[in-house]
Amino acid sequence: MDTRTMMIGEETVRECLTVEDAIGCVERTWTWYGEGKVVMPNKITTDMSALGVPSWFNSMPAYIGPMDAAGIKVVGGYDENKKLGLPYIKATVLLTDPRTGLLRAVIGGDRINDLRTGAQPAIMARLLASRTDTVTIIGTGLQGYMSLLCMSRVLDIGEVRLSDLSEEAMDRFIARFDAPKFRFVKCRTNEEACRGSDIIVTVTNADADLVQREWIKPGALVMTMGSYRETSFDTVLKADRIATDHVGQSLHRGNVKELAEQGRITAESFDIVVPDVLAGKAEGRRSADEYIYAQIIGTGMLDVALAALLLEKLRAAGKAPHFFDMAK
Numbered sequence: 001m002d003t004r005t006m007m008i009g010e011e012t013v014r015e016c017l018t019v020e021d022a023i024g025c026v027e028r029t030w031t032w033y034g035e036g037k038v039v040m041p042n043k044i045t046t047d048m049s050a051l052g053v054p055s056w057f058n059s060m061p062a063y064i065g066p067m068d069a070a071g072i073k074v075v076g077g078y079d080e081n082k083k084l085g086l087p088y089i090k091a092t093v094l095l096t097d098p099r100t101g102l103l104r105a106v107i108g109g110d111r112i113n114d115l116r117t118g119a120q121p122a123i124m125a126r127l128l129a130s131r132t133d134t135v136t137i138i139g140t141g142l143q144g145y146m147s148l149l150c151m152s153r154v155l156d157i158g159e160v161r162l163s164d165l166s167e168e169a170m171d172r173f174i175a176r177f178d179a180p181k182f183r184f185v186k187c188r189t190n191e192e193a194c195r196g197s198d199i200i201v202t203v204t205n206a207d208a209d210l211v212q213r214e215w216i217k218p219g220a221l222v223m224t225m226g227s228y229r230e231t232s233f234d235t236v237l238k239a240d241r242i243a244t245d246h247v248g249q250s251l252h253r254g255n256v257k258e259l260a261e262q263g264r265i266t267a268e269s270f271d272i273v274v275p276d277v278l279a280g281k282a283e284g285r286r287s288a289d290e291y292i293y294a295q296i297i298g299t300g301m302l303d304v305a306l307a308a309l310l311l312e313k314l315r316a317a318g319k320a321p322h323f324f325d326m327a328k
């Protein structure tokens with residue numbers, strides 16, 4: 001039996017996986033999860049900051065039944081990476097044989113993480129937004145870019161409003177879009193960016209009230225994606241309906257965490273669980289003017305599924321990656 005492990009670097013991932021691959025894969029995997037065809041425990045965070053290391057990493061395992069793929073993403077946020085020319089988020093995906101435990105592949109996980117992260121708000125917005133003319137991105141870093149890139153492939157967007165602490169980050173963000181079909185507006189305040197907007201995405205590494213409830217118009221969709229607090233409590237508590245990609249994980253991390261710790265948000269507070277909507281088990285938006293708040297926490301099943309898709313595509317293209325034999 002073949003005991004070898006494939007070693008796949010970021011360059012190969014970039015060549016092989018497209019934005020469309022990611023959007024299709026995330027939608028299918030969420031649907032399978034809603035149908036009960038995925039096994040996925042909650043992610044575990046190892047926060048090293050208490051011992052003076054300004055970093056954390058998550059362990060995110062999953063088994064995807066329809067792909068017969070098992071694995072784990074190890075991904076973290078490393079505050080000092082920017083100084084070293086590395087991205088803030090650094091990820092690796094491991095795929096194991098579901099029956100023998102043999103290590104099948106070690107894959108550079110940055111591009112996989114970025115693609116699946118951006119695909120999430122695209123699918124959620126397609127499912128839950130009542131209008132898509134104006135989109136606000138608060139936090140114009142890498143995940144903000146991937147989010148808009150993916151959203152722009154599936155939504156009809158007229159205006160994109162940007163807000164970031166760094167003017168340079170906003171300029172870099174705009175420069176990454178070649179001849180976009182929408183116009184960019186750099187905003188001086190988050191309030192200016194949010195008032196009247198149809199879709200608001202927060203994707204920062206801040207721990208602050210970046211969005212206030214009174215800035216949000218009826219019918220809007222607010223999606224928070226950062227790892228810490230990003231809105232006022234009222235933005236969540238006074239939403240007409242609360243949505244998530246995953247209930248358990250949303251209670252442990254991200255914007256809703258503090259509210260969950262205070263007992264003001266519980267598992268029952270979530271009205272819309274997106275995988276259940278995709279599986280046809282639950283209802284999405286009910287009216288054009290309800291304000292929906294959504295927590296996108298990000299789940300390991302998406303990385304494992306996208307990594308398994310990468311292997312399928314490499315096999316189909318007859319491309320042989322490097323191998324390493326753990327048994328030797």
Ligand SMILES: NC(=O)c1ccc[n+]([C@@H]2O[C@H](COP(=O)([O-])OP(=O)(O)OC[C@H]3O[C@@H](n4cnc5c(N)ncnc54)[C@H](O)[C@@H]3O)[C@@H](O)[C@H]2O)c1
Pocket residue numbers: 077088089113117120138139140141142143144163164165166169203204205206208210224225226227228296297298299
């Ligand atoms: N939900 C998910 O699936 C998922 C997946 C990956 C990463 N993330 C999270 O997304 C966040 C962003 O990651 P990234 O890779 O884009 O980081 P990044 O460093 O590339 O970008 C973060 C941006 O946020 C801006 N920012 C920080 N504080 C701000 C504030 N108070 N107001 C406005 N802008 C502010 C920074 O200037 C920067 O431009 C992190 O919290 C990360 O953990 C979420």
